Amino acid sequence: MYKRLKYWPILLILIIFLFIATGYLFFRVELAIWAYGETNDRNGQLLKDFLSLSGGLAVLAGLYISFVRSRAIERTVENQQEQIKNQSFEINLTRDSNLNEQFKNAVEHLGDNREPIILGGIAELNQLATNEGSKFGEVVTNIFSSFLKSEANIKNEEDSINWNIVSAIVKNLTENSNLNKRHVDLSYTNLFGTKISGCEIRDWNFYKCNLPKQISLVKFQNCNFDHSVGFLTKFIGVHWKDCSFNGVFLENSRIINSNMDSNSISLTAIDSDIFSGKFFGDLTNSHFFNCDIKNSHFENGFFSDNKIVGTNIYNTHFDIDLMSNSFSASRLNKVKFNGYVSATEFKGVHLNMFNPRSNFEKKIKSGIDKDALLLGVTFNGIHKEMVDTVLTSLDGIEIFNLYNKIVESKAFLKNKKVNIPSEWYNEI
Incomplete structure (x- = not known):
């Protein structure tokens, strides 16, 4: 019609x-x-x-x-x-039905007891996040971080942690661009058996985290490292930008060719090395015991209430104002203070203070009753109220008590504790 x-x-x-x-x-x-x-x-x-x-x-x-x-x-x-x-x-x-089914199967694989099945599930989830970032990126990030916090909680015995699985998740989280720029919460997580390299990480939370044994060529931005721990950790070519570093603890760690740019830095380092490091910002309430600091710079901020004890400092510039610090029993060579220096102790400081290879106990003991001699130090700014006198037994007792307290509360190797000679008490 x-x-x-x-x-x-x-x-x-x-x-x-x-x-x-x-x-x-x-x-x-x-x-x-x-x-x-x-x-x-x-x-x-x-x-x-x-x-x-x-x-x-x-x-x-x-x-x-x-x-x-x-x-x-x-x-x-x-x-x-x-x-x-x-x-x-x-x-x-x-x-969508196939993707949802694939996602469901991958998540179920994480609950398996067999390592190959779990690793397969991790690979499937990472592939989904790679190809379908807008749909699965956020949820995969949350699943990975939740799995890590459960599998590698800092309270878990290290022998009970499957490091192959943990390393696989960390590798995917850090190297997948659909994941590493999202907020990741790894607080209270033990990452010691992992490595992070060649990536950019933003807005991650490492609060009270045991850091990986190696971090190389990584850019961290707006990350939280408060009270994190680095034991035998190597930081190579690392750049921290606007990160939080309050109460960080380093033991037998190394910082090489790295930049730390933060408003406030507070850390404790024992038996650790800093080579060609740059620190931008305020460094306060920090401790360096038996460390080696070479070819480094401290700039753009305030350096106060720090104790750098029994530490070898070589060819290092402090382009920063200093107040109420202690470099006692340290060895300073080619060190320049280009800012204002006030109320700072240099007790016992000398070019031949100790053998840099000696342990902390020997370094302090060898410096007792030694006069300070600042031959390796240059002051290019105003300096006043400095204490450059002999290192006394009382100073040694205070140093060892503080050192032992930190070792007892934070160090992995408790045998680092030192014995205070009884004769020191008799000399007081």
Whole structure:
């Protein structure tokens, strides 16, 4: 019925044509006289009019047929687009269903007791986060961090931790760009048996975390390292930007070619080395015992209430103001203080203070009753109220008591504790 109705203009044009043709065939003489009077060429003029009208009707019919065909083509295209849309919707539904099923299976694999199955689940989740970051990135990040905090909690015995699984998750979290720039909470997590390298990490929480044994070529930004612990950790080419470092503890660790840029830094380091390190910002309430600091810079901030004891400092510049610090029983060579220095102790400091390879106990004992001699130190700024006197037995007792207290509360190797010679008490 619709097909018939859509061609009614053609039928109307045909009827008009038949009407005109009939009139011309049967009444052309009368029409010619009526239209052109008694002119000699009236029949020819009438024929021209007839042909013009016929041609015009033919053009109208052709235009309408073209219009009908174009509309038919448009409807065909629209139908095809609708079919494609429906097919795409069905394909997406199928694809989403497959992805959800893959995600479900991967999560279930994490609960398996067999290591290969768990590693397979980790790989599947990482692949989903890589290919479908907007859909799975956040949830995979949360699953990985939650699994780590459960598997490698700092309260767990190290022998009970599966380091292959922990390392695989850490590797995926740090190297997958759809994961490492999201907020990751690894507080109270033991990462000692892992490595982090060649990545950028932002907004991670390492609060009270045991840090990896090696961190190399990593950029940390806005991360929280408060009260984290580095035991035998190597920091190589690491850049910390706007990170929090309150109460950080380092033992037998090394910082090499690294920059620490923070508003406030507070750390304790025992038997640790800093080579070509740069510290930007305030360094306060920190302790360095038996450390080796070489070719380093402290800049752009305030250096106060720090104890650098029994430490070898070489070719290091303090482009920073210092107040209420202690460098007692340390060895300073080619050290420059370019800022304001006040109320700072240099008791017993000397170029030949000790052998840098000696342990902490020997260093302090060898410095007792030794006068300070600041031959390796240059002061380029204002300095006053400095204490550059002999290192006494009372100083040694205070140093050892503070050292033992820190070792007892924080150190992994408790045998670092030292015995205070009884004769020191007799000399007081």
